[in-house]
Amino acid sequence: MELAYSEQYRALQGEVRAFIAKYGHLSPKPGGGRQRPSKKALDWQKLLLEHGYFARNIPAEYGGFGLPLDVLELAVIAEEIAKGGVYPGIMNQGISMLVPTLLEVGTKEQCAQWIERTIRGEVIWCQGYSEPESGSDLAAARTKADVVDGHFVINGQKIWTSSAHYSDMMFLLCRTEPDQPKHKGLSYLLVPMNAPGIEVRPLVTMTGRATFNETFFTNVRVPTDQIVMGRGEGWHVANVTLKYERLLLGDANRLSARLARIRELMERTNLDGQRVMDIPEYRDRLMRLQGEVMASKYHGLRLLTEQARGEDSGLKRLIVKYNGTLLGYRLSSLAVDVLGAAGLAYDAKDEAAETDEATAWHIDNMYDIGLMIGGGSTNIQKNIIAERGLGLPREPKTAPATRS
Amino acid sequence: MDFALSEEQKMLEASLRGFLADRLPMGRRRAIAAAGSGHDAELWTGLVAQGLAGLIIPERHGGAGLGILDAAVAAECLGYHAVPGPFAASVVMASLALQASGTEAQQAAWLPKIASGEVRIAVGFASPVGQTGIAKVALEGTRLSGRVQSAIDGGGATHVLVFLETGQPALAAVDAKGVRATLLASLDRTRPLLDVSLEGAPAIVLSAANDALAARTRVLDAGRVMLAADTLGAAQSMLDQAVAFAKERVQFGRPIGSFQAVKHTLADLATTLEPCRALVWFAAHAQDALPDEARVSALQAKAHLDDVGREVARLATEVHGGMGFTDLQGLHYWWKRIDTNRQLLGTPERCRHEAALVQGWISS
Ligand SMILES: Cc1cc2nc3c(=O)[nH]c(=O)nc-3n(C[C@H](O)[C@H](O)[C@H](O)COP(=O)(O)OP(=O)(O)OC[C@H]3O[C@@H](n4cnc5c(N)ncnc54)[C@H](O)[C@@H]3O)c2cc1C
Numbered sequence: 001m002e003l004a005y006s007e008q009y010r011a012l013q014g015e016v017r018a019f020i021a022k023y024g025h026l027s028p029k030p031g032g033g034r035q036r037p038s039k040k041a042l043d044w045q046k047l048l049l050e051h052g053y054f055a056r057n058i059p060a061e062y063g064g065f066g067l068p069l070d071v072l073e074l075a076v077i078a079e080e081i082a083k084g085g086v087y088p089g090i091m092n093q094g095i096s097m098l099v100p101t102l103l104e105v106g107t108k109e110q111c112a113q114w115i116e117r118t119i120r121g122e123v124i125w126c127q128g129y130s131e132p133e134s135g136s137d138l139a140a141a142r143t144k145a146d147v148v149d150g151h152f153v154i155n156g157q158k159i160w161t162s163s164a165h166y167s168d169m170m171f172l173l174c175r176t177e178p179d180q181p182k183h184k185g186l187s188y189l190l191v192p193m194n195a196p197g198i199e200v201r202p203l204v205t206m207t208g209r210a211t212f213n214e215t216f217f218t219n220v221r222v223p224t225d226q227i228v229m230g231r232g233e234g235w236h237v238a239n240v241t242l243k244y245e246r247l248l249l250g251d252a253n254r255l256s257a258r259l260a261r262i263r264e265l266m267e268r269t270n271l272d273g274q275r276v277m278d279i280p281e282y283r284d285r286l287m288r289l290q291g292e293v294m295a296s297k298y299h300g301l302r303l304l305t306e307q308a309r310g311e312d313s314g315l316k317r318l319i320v321k322y323n324g325t326l327l328g329y330r331l332s333s334l335a336v337d338v339l340g341a342a343g344l345a346y347d348a349k350d351e352a353a354e355t356d357e358a359t360a361w362h363i364d365n366m367y368d369i370g371l372m373i374g375g376g377s378t379n380i381q382k383n384i385i386a387e388r389g390l391g392l393p394r395e396p397k398t399a400p401a402t403r404s
Numbered sequence: 405m406d407f408a409l410s411e412e413q414k415m416l417e418a419s420l421r422g423f424l425a426d427r428l429p430m431g432r433r434r435a436i437a438a439a440g441s442g443h444d445a446e447l448w449t450g451l452v453a454q455g456l457a458g459l460i461i462p463e464r465h466g467g468a469g470l471g472i473l474d475a476a477v478a479a480e481c482l483g484y485h486a487v488p489g490p491f492a493a494s495v496v497m498a499s500l501a502l503q504a505s506g507t508e509a510q511q512a513a514w515l516p517k518i519a520s521g522e523v524r525i526a527v528g529f530a531s532p533v534g535q536t537g538i539a540k541v542a543l544e545g546t547r548l549s550g551r552v553q554s555a556i557d558g559g560g561a562t563h564v565l566v567f568l569e570t571g572q573p574a575l576a577a578v579d580a581k582g583v584r585a586t587l588l589a590s591l592d593r594t595r596p597l598l599d600v601s602l603e604g605a606p607a608i609v610l611s612a613a614n615d616a617l618a619a620r621t622r623v624l625d626a627g628r629v630m631l632a633a634d635t636l637g638a639a640q641s642m643l644d645q646a647v648a649f650a651k652e653r654v655q656f657g658r659p660i661g662s663f664q665a666v667k668h669t670l671a672d673l674a675t676t677l678e679p680c681r682a683l684v685w686f687a688a689h690a691q692d693a694l695p696d697e698a699r700v701s702a703l704q705a706k707a708h709l710d711d712v713g714r715e716v717a718r719l720a721t722e723v724h725g726g727m728g729f730t731d732l733q734g735l736h737y738w739w740k741r742i743d744t745n746r747q748l749l750g751t752p753e754r755c756r757h758e759a760a761l762v763q764g765w766i767s768s
Pocket of ligand 1: 134212
């Protein structure tokens with residue numbers, strides 16, 4: 001056990017601090033991200049990329065910094081950026097899900113075509129997985145693509161497509177091999193959102209804002225080379241993507257930052273003339289959450305160490321999404337309770353909503369439920385933890401293979 | 405940065421596990437618990453030979469010279485195997501107290517005897533540490549009078565160490581004149597508590613620490629980390645037993661572990677328990693190396709493990725059905741261990757309150 005960073009990492013720490021001191025004033029405000037990146041965000045992204053504080057391990061030929069993976073370097077950079085209060089860079093489904101997927105299973109040409117523009121924030125992607133009839137049962141997807149003279153011709157519907165209304169591209173899971181069993185009939189296609197025949201209709205979420213959509217496909221044509229891996233291998237590719245999504249959703253740094261904000265909120269909020277922090281029942285809730293956040297944080301360090309050593313973390317990794325999203329929800333619930341009646345003014349319509357403290361907490365609190373449902377719901381996570389982590393027997397299979 | 409056990413720590417763990425799996429089958433545990441003495445000479449001799457008693461005692465005094473993290477690794481093993489015998493107080497807290505507050509001569513006199521397993525010291529507090537019960541002891545000259553109701557590690561205790569209100573620890577032999585030490589028929593029969601009445605009992609007062617209260621706090625926090633680690637091990641054992649049972653037990657023609665309600669219960673327990681290991685490691689390491697983090701992490705580890713432990717104990721028992729409720733299955737040894745740890749050295753509610761105080765979030 002050694003929690004101090006060695007010389008090499010302390011040097012990097014100093015380097016990042018100096019970068020923030022010099023350029024920090026150019027950073028956009030952290031947070032947000034439910035819209036197309038602004039000019040300011042794109043310029044900041046360029047700076048981060050030039051210094052290797054973003055896409056550090058992506059090969060230089062694809063626009064990255066080209067260094068070999070060192071998870072401790074990444075942790076140092078993330079910590080310093082969080083401490084400095086600057087924008088860590090653009091986070092979207094293309095960057096955190098598609099890019100690692102292409103690097104893992106894409107061709108050289110696909111990597112060259114998409115990665116650089118995606119990490120620069122120029123190409124925005126959305127994820128076309130869920131359908132009205134297949135959510136948790138993702139492999140039952142019915143949207144189909146037939147091959148007609150060198151093109152996939154896509155027909156069907158996706159739903160809950162986050163950010164589709166401003167995306168350039170979609171990674172789409174659809175059925176190309178209707179004669180194959182359920183899991184073997186899927187393919188993973190890359191589809192331009194401006195292709196004729198795509199229609200995006202906004203869906204208003206419980207927060208009152210339209211952050212996801214229904215996406216309809218009518219005879220949408222995509223050249224047959226716009227496929228990741230081969231026909232019928234879409235299920236494998238989709239699972240590669242999901243792996244990255246789930247780690248992203250359980251991030252423990254976010255939880256520590258939240259806890260600190262709630263503590264501060266409890267110290268300056270009064271209830272019946274008393275600081276909320278001085279009311280034992282509220283304080284005990286905070287203290288319980290602190291214990292859990294600490295456990296999650298050190299668990300994160302443990303995973304980081306195992307990752308740095310190339311060890312397989314098994315169960316320890318499988319619990320991260322469920323643990324992190326539930327804890328996040330319980331934290332924002334406490335914040336909402338501390339804000340109480342005075343925090344009930346809520347108008348989430350425009351982007352300025354997020355600058356109102358109480359509104360932002362309410363949005364977070366509701367969004368946390370979304371995080372527990374999206375990326376594999378809590379029950380699905382529990383199935384995975386129990387079956388793959390604890391080795392419990394699988395459910396007897398009942399559903400027949402889906403035919404379109 | 406390296407957040408993991410060292411190779412030596414993994415070896416310590418493997419060797420203790422191997423020893424206990426071999427020497428402490430359920431029947432043995434049951435027999436020792438039934439006798440109620442909380443001490444078994446043969447098992448204790450074996451554990452001493454494993455180096456357990458001198459784990460954190462410096463080498464020059466006959467110990468292994470290891471730290472609190474190593475002790476936490478051992479405590480987790482002891483909890484996992486529900487080992488009847490002293491450790492948290494007798495081995496860790498007493499050794500630490502002597503090192504922090506004993507003169508060189510006192511250390512030279514006592515530490516080797518702890519390391520050899522010959523002296524076993526129950527520990528009690530005559531000041532508020534978050535425990536219910538009578539805890540009042542006065543010192544006149546070198547004589548102690550008063551009562552400490554539930555000193556920890558009564559099993560096989562040859563001595564008792566009482567922390568006075570000033571923070572100074574005072575050591576007395578259980579068979580000395582003026583000492584009445586009664587082993588309680590405790591909920592946890594594997595680690596019975598000691599009710600200590602003192603009437604002018606002769607004692608050795610350890611007063612070499614510069615700041616007696618600070619030294620006492622360090623011992624107390626180390627004890628809390630040990631109890632947290634013990635609960636971690638006990639809870640892990642209960643979860644492992646429940647998972648194994650769920651794979652075997654068949655109802656409605658399928659293993660009960662294929663029913664989602666059972667599966668999800670176990671997934672929930674694994675999800676809450678696994679991060680606890682990192683918390684316990686961190687808290688233990690903080691006692692050794694991170695003084696600024698030592699207090700809060702010890703308090704939070706104790707409080708959090710108490711709560712998670714109880715949840716694991718309840719649901720792991722329930723997964724076993726009627727079998728879980730029996731004496732025969734023996735799950736109750738772990739249940740009682742977890743519940744006992746919870747009540748000692750600060751309940752979770754008290755620990756969390758103290759953690760808020762320590763961080764300056766409230767004023768006393
Ligand atoms: C905020 C948000 C953003 C999203 N963004 C995207 C996106 O960008 N792209 C995209 O493709 N999708 C997206 N989704 C969709 C998301 O992936 C699905 O909502 C999710 O997979 C669940 O599917 P469903 O909504 O059809 O619910 P269902 O699958 O119908 O589930 C309903 C309930 O039944 C439970 N359930 C289902 N099957 C089982 C089972 N076998 N065992 C036990 N319980 C079960 C679930 O846990 C859930 O509680 C998003 C969702 C949210 C909330």
